[in-house]
Amino acid sequence: GENVEQHPSTLSVQEGDSAVIKCTYSDSASNYFPWYKQELGKRPQLIIDIRSNVGEKKDQRIAVTLNKTAKHFSLHITETQPEDSAVYFCAGTSNNNDMRFGAGTRLTVKP
């Protein structure tokens, strides 16, 4: 099955700076890569996703890039705000439709 690794485990940035979280995956057949944001005590919520037929996708201040050759994808958050503070999870799916999550990155945006 798929194995997803995520780095860094914690990330602290100053408000207004950019934040980048990186993930690698093992299964070359994986073709769907979502990112989830989980605030303290709440459920993970999908914030952006990318499919393997595109290299980049952007939605306002967040963007995701995918490098299929290297089997890695990244989440980019620009102009960070305190409300961006949360745990972010990447995930990948292999052929059997189950989604495997990375270990998570705790992002802290300092005002």
Place this chain on the structure above:
Amino acid sequence: DAGVIQSPRHEVTEMGQEVTLRCKPISGHDYLFWYRQTMMRGLELLIYFNNNVPIDDSGMPEDRFSAKMPNASFSTLKIQPSEPRDSAVYFCASSFQGRVFGYTFGSGTRLTVV
């Protein structure tokens, strides 16, 4: 749509007792997933169903864990007997056509076994 509904939100039980967690997926979703979240192990996939049929239960930690989906609108995850190391947040998620769309998670059940 009310989203994925899980119950109870919190459960405190004594070691050795049976625990049943419940999930109602989003209407029309054909995949249902059970995840366990702990600080040490993150989000672990326990089992998932497609059209009410269990597809992969390789993540179920032990025979003490069992899951059922008797119909398209209801699933249960049962732990019998429960142990303190089962303490975690259990999430149910559902999706339409599996990996084509992102999952929608329920609010989770925080289980504490004392």
